[in-house]
Amino acid sequence: MQFSKFHSLSLATSVACSNRVCYLLMPDLERNGLLEYIDKAGKEHDCSMAVVSVSDWNDDLTPWPAPGVFKGARPFQGKAGIFLNEFLECMDFIEESMGLTCPERYLIGVSLSGLFGIWTLSKTDAFSGIGSISGSLWYDGFVEWLGEADVKNPSVKVFMCLGDREHLSRDKRISQVETLTENAADILRSRNIEVTYQLVEGTHFSPVEPRIELALQTLL
Numbered sequence: 099m100q101f102s103k104f105h106s107l108s109l110a111t112s113v114a115c116s117n118r119v120c121y122l123l124m125p126d127l128e129r130n131g132l133l134e135y136i137d138k139a140g141k142e143h144d145c146s147m148a149v150v151s152v153s154d155w156n157d158d159l160t161p162w163p164a165p166g167v168f169k170g171a172r173p174f175q176g177k178a179g180i181f182l183n184e185f186l187e188c189m190d191f192i193e194e195s196m197g198l199t200c201p202e203r204y205l206i207g208v209s210l211s212g213l214f215g216i217w218t219l220s221k222t223d224a225f226s227g228i229g230s231i232s233g234s235l236w237y238d239g240f241v242e243w244l245g246e247a248d249v250k251n252p253s254v255k256v257f258m259c260l261g262d263r264e265h266l267s268r269d270k271r272i273s274q275v276e277t278l279t280e281n282a283a284d285i286l287r288s289r290n291i292e293v294t295y296q297l298v299e300g301t302h303f304s305p306v307e308p309r310i311e312l313a314l315q316t317l318l
Contacts, residue, residue: 100112107153107185108126114140114145118145119148120206121150121189121192122136122206122310123211124208139314146198150185162176164237189224203224204317204318205225209234212229212258215228215230216233217240223254226255229256229257230256231258233260238271255291257295257296258282260275260276260298261298261304298312
């Protein structure tokens with residue numbers, strides 16, 4: 099595992115093959131056991147891996163401004179459009195440093211980065227597969243927007259999963275996540291996108307490593 103920086107982004111990369119790479123957008127690189135798992139998973143799935151830590155999680159991964167969640171939380175700023183440009187540049191930097199030339203790209207996100215992943219479907223054809231783990235598809239107006247949005251890569255594969263207890267949130271918006279994720283999956287299927295949706299045991303992205311494994315098994 100190699101560590102580096104690109105602007106404000108912290109990176110951890112592991113080279114396993116030259117023709118495909120999976121990006122994981124995470125809030126930090128310090129989660130216990132995550133990098134060890136990612137390094138092992140890349141070798142098992144024959145896919146180079148890049149974990150990207152997003153410093154401004156609430157703002158960089160949200161598509162438009164919206165109220166914050168829970169009492170006293172500051173509003174989301176909705177800077178995903180700006181962040182996507184930086185992320186695409188970051189991917190070029192990562193692939194050059196890893197010695198990869200025009201690999202197939204996959205993106206897996208968790209929570210808000212899972213929302214971001216589904217949002218990118220209408221913004222870029224850079225990815226062959228998108229994994230949304232406990233994606234924040236409850237985000238204000240998102241599923242309605244998805245119903246009107248175009249998908250840039252019609253052959254993209256999509257994996258979505260939620261914990262079976264996520265809908266029990268006391269926050270009214272978050273409690274709709276299961277229904278809204280199912281709606282989002284149906285919208286994408288109606289456009290002949292290959293979608294796998296699974297409800298798994300647990301709460302909001304916990305435990306996360308088994309869910310990443312499901313995404314890798316489905317997408318690769």
